[in-house]
Amino acid sequence: MKTVATFALLILVVSMIFGSMTNNVSAQDDPTILLKIAKRAEEQIHNQISDDSSDKVKRLFEEGVQKVSALENALENNDISSAKEYFLSAMKIFTELSRESSPTTQVETNTIRNDVKDPSNDLQRLQVYVTSLKTIAKKYNTPIDFSELAELFSKTRQEINDNQFALALETLFKIKEKIVELNKELREEASKQEFQRAKEYAQQYLEQLDRLIENAKKQDVADEIIAQLESAKENLSLADDKNEIIEQIRKIISIKDQFELTKNDRLESRVLQLEKTISILSQIDGANLDDLKDARNIIQIIKRHLYNGEFETANDLLRDLAKQLEEIKNSS
Amino acid sequence: MNPEIVPIHRKEILREDGILFVRTEGILEIMIKIPLLVASLIIIAFTMPVQTSFSSTRTLDLTLYSDGSVHISSKLDVDPLDPDFELDLFGPSVDNFVAIGENGFLLSSEIIGDRATIDTFGSSTITINYDIQDLISKDGRVWTFSLDSPTYYSLLMPLNSIIVGMNALPSNMDIINEQTKLELGVGYSEINYIIGTTNPPVTNPPVTNSGQPSIDILIFALIGVSIATVVIVIIMTKRKQTKSLPVIQTENIFEPETNVVSNDVETIFNLRPDMRDDDKQIVKFISENGGEVLESDLRKKFLQPRTTMWRAVKRLERLGVVETSKKDLQNLVRLKKDVEKEE
Numbered sequence: 001m002k003t004v005a006t007f008a009l010l011i012l013v014v015s016m017i018f019g020s021m022t023n024n025v026s027a028q029d030d031p032t033i034l035l036k037i038a039k040r041a042e043e044q045i046h047n048q049i050s051d052d053s054s055d056k057v058k059r060l061f062e063e064g065v066q067k068v069s070a071l072e073n074a075l076e077n078n079d080i081s082s083a084k085e086y087f088l089s090a091m092k093i094f095t096e097l098s099r100e101s102s103p104t105t106q107v108e109t110n111t112i113r114n115d116v117k118d119p120s121n122d123l124q125r126l127q128v129y130v131t132s133l134k135t136i137a138k139k140y141n142t143p144i145d146f147s148e149l150a151e152l153f154s155k156t157r158q159e160i161n162d163n164q165f166a167l168a169l170e171t172l173f174k175i176k177e178k179i180v181e182l183n184k185e186l187r188e189e190a191s192k193q194e195f196q197r198a199k200e201y202a203q204q205y206l207e208q209l210d211r212l213i214e215n216a217k218k219q220d221v222a223d224e225i226i227a228q229l230e231s232a233k234e235n236l237s238l239a240d241d242k243n244e245i246i247e248q249i250r251k252i253i254s255i256k257d258q259f260e261l262t263k264n265d266r267l268e269s270r271v272l273q274l275e276k277t278i279s280i281l282s283q284i285d286g287a288n289l290d291d292l293k294d295a296r297n298i299i300q301i302i303k304r305h306l307y308n309g310e311f312e313t314a315n316d317l318l319r320d321l322a323k324q325l326e327e328i329k330n331s332s
Numbered sequence: 333m334n335p336e337i338v339p340i341h342r343k344e345i346l347r348e349d350g351i352l353f354v355r356t357e358g359i360l361e362i363m364i365k366i367p368l369l370v371a372s373l374i375i376i377a378f379t380m381p382v383q384t385s386f387s388s389t390r391t392l393d394l395t396l397y398s399d400g401s402v403h404i405s406s407k408l409d410v411d412p413l414d415p416d417f418e419l420d421l422f423g424p425s426v427d428n429f430v431a432i433g434e435n436g437f438l439l440s441s442e443i444i445g446d447r448a449t450i451d452t453f454g455s456s457t458i459t460i461n462y463d464i465q466d467l468i469s470k471d472g473r474v475w476t477f478s479l480d481s482p483t484y485y486s487l488l489m490p491l492n493s494i495i496v497g498m499n500a501l502p503s504n505m506d507i508i509n510e511q512t513k514l515e516l517g518v519g520y521s522e523i524n525y526i527i528g529t530t531n532p533p534v535t536n537p538p539v540t541n542s543g544q545p546s547i548d549i550l551i552f553a554l555i556g557v558s559i560a561t562v563v564i565v566i567i568m569t570k571r572k573q574t575k576s577l578p579v580i581q582t583e584n585i586f587e588p589e590t591n592v593v594s595n596d597v598e599t600i601f602n603l604r605p606d607m608r609d610d611d612k613q614i615v616k617f618i619s620e621n622g623g624e625v626l627e628s629d630l631r632k633k634f635l636q637p638r639t640t641m642w643r644a645v646k647r648l649e650r651l652g653v654v655e656t657s658k659k660d661l662q663n664l665v666r667l668k669k670d671v672e673k674e675e
Contacts (some may be wrong), residue, residue, distance in 0.1 A: 033505040037495055044494040044526065084501055095497025095524045098474045121399040125463050127429040128403060132461055139436040190438040197437065201415065201454035246415040246451065258645060265413055271454050272412040275433065
């Protein structure tokens with residue numbers, strides 16, 4: 001009992017240390033940027049304040065300036081925690097001041113309406129979207145013609161430059177219609193290949209299911225459950241529609257969850273991940289082909305271990321292989 | 333005789349008076365360690381899947397547009413064993429949604445409310461792009477971006493925007509094509525900003541505690557030194573040239589200007605006898621600089637905080653001695669040509 005408790009505590013402590021270390025690395029702060037942001041905000045508010053501003057506004061601004069000054073001092077003294085506090089306080093004051101010195105809501109409502117009339121942002125967003133669609137179309141080698149869209153984009157840009165927003169909105173409407181058309185064409189093309197990918201995925205799943213059924217038999221799992229898994233496997237192999245494939249796999253996942261047969265799923269997922277990494281690396285120029293061949297052999301060995309229910313050995317090999325692939329990636 | 337074999341350890345606790353004694357050795361150890369062990373295992377059960385989960389966000393990049401919409405671009409690791417993946421979007425008003433698998437293939441998706449179901453079919457990473465209207469609100473002139481992020485993310489602010497408030501601490505900041513890009517952490521962040529205002533110059537405030545100077549600073553320093561050298565060389569050359577010019581010309585160019593300035597200052601002081609001494613110094617400095625100077629230069633010269641100098645300038649403005657205007661987004665303070673006599 002004592003040993004188990006100590007071991008459990010050790011795992012807990014180690015996992016927590018490693019967990020927190022990862023977060024710390026990501027959150028490494030550069031405190032000087034706080035001062036940059038605060039100074040810019042101060043400058044902005046300063047420009048907004050005039051003689052006509054109320055005493056409250058002037059007093060608040062003075063307070064904000066003092067906080068920025070304190071922030072600067074704290075940074076000079078390397079007192080980061082105080083610096084963070086001063087930064088947040090200063091920014092809170094500047095937000096309040098911005099709202100205080102803001103014009104009335106009525107005026108602002110008009111401003112919003114005016115902003116909406118300028119469709120520059122709509123144009124920008126649609127351009128980003130069309131760029132994504134172009135990349136996908138290239139991937140599928142589809143003969144989709146984007147030249148008309150390019151012309152329409154150019155026309156909209158010109159209309160916006162000439163402040164002809166109404167015309168620009170009309171052109172944008174045409175662009176949207178054209179995008180719907182192209183999207184339909186692209187998705188039709190994608191769905192043809194999607195079924196093929198779904199079949200490949202189902203095939204991979206069937207292989208894993210073989211290993212799972214074999215392990216279930218070795219672990220003396222009830223015949224009824226094994227029969228259910230075998231039936232599900234049969235249905236999956238017969239599925240000829242992507243939605244049916246999804247449905248059958250969902251059923252298998254449910255059976256596995258029900259009978260707690262998911263313990264090797266994570267290892268199976270890891271195998272898939274590494275297989276994909278090997279595939280990506282093999283497409284990179286300069287990657288050592290012998291290393292990749294070895295990696296593929298190790299994957300086969302790992303699969304055999306999984307098939308035999310030797311999870312610990314499979315896990316160790318997976319970990320080593322992941323490190324090796326990382327090295328191959330870095331050296332290529 | 334029916335001798336009963338009693339284990340030695342049981343013999344010890346059996347007393348003659350028949351009172352049942354409970355074994356207390358190690359009870360404290362068990363009472364403390366078992367709950368501790370259970371708690372540890374529960375924490376591990378919760379933390380381990382989070383740390384090793386395949387369904388996690390790898391990158392999250394947000395671009396804010398000046399009309400209050402946000403473009404979201406995210407790369408996620410997903411479980412390759414699952415046929416589909418359910419993704420929580422940052423709101424229900426989604427446009428231009430695209431999900432791409434690891435090989436660049438378009439993935440089918442269905443969006444209901446703020447949840448997208450994507451057919452991943454064995455992909456281990458997916459890239460999501462969409463536009464959303466739910467993350468930004470506006471109150472008066474102030475726009476507010478708010479997000480409770482599950483991961484670290486980058487945020488590209490709109491063009492011509494100035495941050496005037498925030499409740500989170502960014503871990504990094506860059507200026508990309510005159511747009512501010514922030515790196516923010518997990519949790520709730522709220523950023524207030526103003527658009528379409530005068531954009532103050534991006535200045536690097538003096539910070540003495542930074543360990544090593546960054547490459548940017550070094551580059552700027554080198555450029556600065558080069559420019560200064562060139563300027564000095566030009567000035568030296570010009571001086572040599574001016575020395576060789578006729579005396580009459582020198583007098584024509586320099587003398588009258590100096591006289592005018594000094595006369596002006598004296599006149600101003602005579603016209604405003606109640607002017608404070610420190611304000612007189614400011615006026616003198618402006619005069620010596622050709623009659624106009626940036627407010628920031630005044631602060632540097634007199635080592636005064638921004639507000640103190642601002643008040644001084646306002647005082648001189650009220651006295652009718654100076655006038656202010658904007659130059660390169662900064663406050664330019666100019667001596668008035670005709671200072672009227674006080675009534």
